[in-house]
Amino acid sequence: MFCPKCGKETPENQAFCSSCGAPLQGLGTTNTSGMGSLAQIPPEIRGWNWGGFFLNWIWGIGNSVWIALLGLIPFVGFVMSFVLGAKGSEWAWAARKWDSVEHFKRTQRMWALIGLIIFIVGVVLWAMYILVVVFAVITSDDGLGVDLRNNKSASDPTWDQLLDFLITDPTDEQAYYEGVRVCTDFAEELHNNAEADGIRAGYVEIQFVDSEVGHALNVFETVDKGWVYVDCTGPDISTVMPSLPGGGLDVSCEYDSIAYVQVGKEYGVVGIDAAESPTYTFYEDYVRWWEEYETALEEYDAEATAYDLLYDRCGGIASPGECSSLVSMYDALENEQLRLEAMLEDLGSCSWESLGIVSDIDIYW
Secondary structure (H helix, E strand, O other): OEOOOOOOOOOOOOOOOOOOOEEEEOOOOOOOOHHHHHHOEEEEHHHOOHHHHHHHHHHHHHOOOOHHHHHHHHOHHHHHHHHHHHHHHHHHHHHHHOHHHHHHHHHHHHHHHHHHHHHHHHHHHHHHHHHHHHHHHHHHHHOOOOOOOOOOEOOOOHHHHHHHHHHHHOOOHHHOOOOOOOHHHHHHHHHHHHHHHHHEEEEEEEEEEOOOOEEEEEEEEEEEOEEEEEEEEOOOOOEEOOEEEEOOOOOOOOOOEEEEEOOEEOOOOEEEOOOOOOHHHHHHHHHHHHHHHHHHHHHHHHHHHHHHHHHHHHHOOOOOOOHHHHHHHHHHHHHHHHHHHHHHHHHOOOEEEOEEEEEEEEEEO
């Protein structure tokens, strides 16, 4: 035992403290709670303290165990729960004055019950939260912010079946409005329309090098040509509309496009009126053909300008000399115009600017 006056440890049967002389008789049954380090811990209260374990620093404040406030420190709080569970009863007995051992045990049972109730309620609320999140992800938007509706009976189409579907689908006929109707809306609608029509479709998100703005489109796994990316984003995005000499043709863009997506290469699209293949090598050839067309068009414009100047000098009369070439120049220009029109018909109605170099591709079926 310890002397309640000076704290000196003394033998059990000694009547007086050998250090300060204070009487020790009857100390074994004396209530020493609240005496701090001098308190004698009754064997009956030793053991695991569930109140301290469950309620941590809250229990510490209620029992004047101020070291429990360490539980407010991130990560330390987890460790303190176990420390308070193991040492809490001893610290609480020494920290506060209790009427009796029974009073102490009754109070700690109350703390344990409150802690258990709060713990159970917390577990139930957490489980409900997880269920709500899982349900929302499964039934609402796949975590993408879009509502993808899959058809379990949908199947993969052929290349021709896919093109037929795109021709009749109205998604691309709607306008693109920044902040109102954007690429994700077009991709979501095309996905759902395809699934409703029995065609299995995927939703695709891509990112670009050195850009925080991505793009959304679709993908289909055709049975004869493999994966085919489709971009059906409607009008009001940047296009290059070629014009033919003499006013050109009155053409409108085909907004249903085959997309060409490959990490590390530029994102490209070709309207379905000109796309002959979903392979990236076709897109590279297509870009080269457009460059050849634009070069030929520039040369045509230069020849047409030269013809106009000569025509003015000659008064429109193909007289001998310099003016004699007017007829041959006109015929050559007319033939070239026909060739350019044929080239443009093969190339499709519009040429689309690339959105950038693809850095990442995410596909959701």
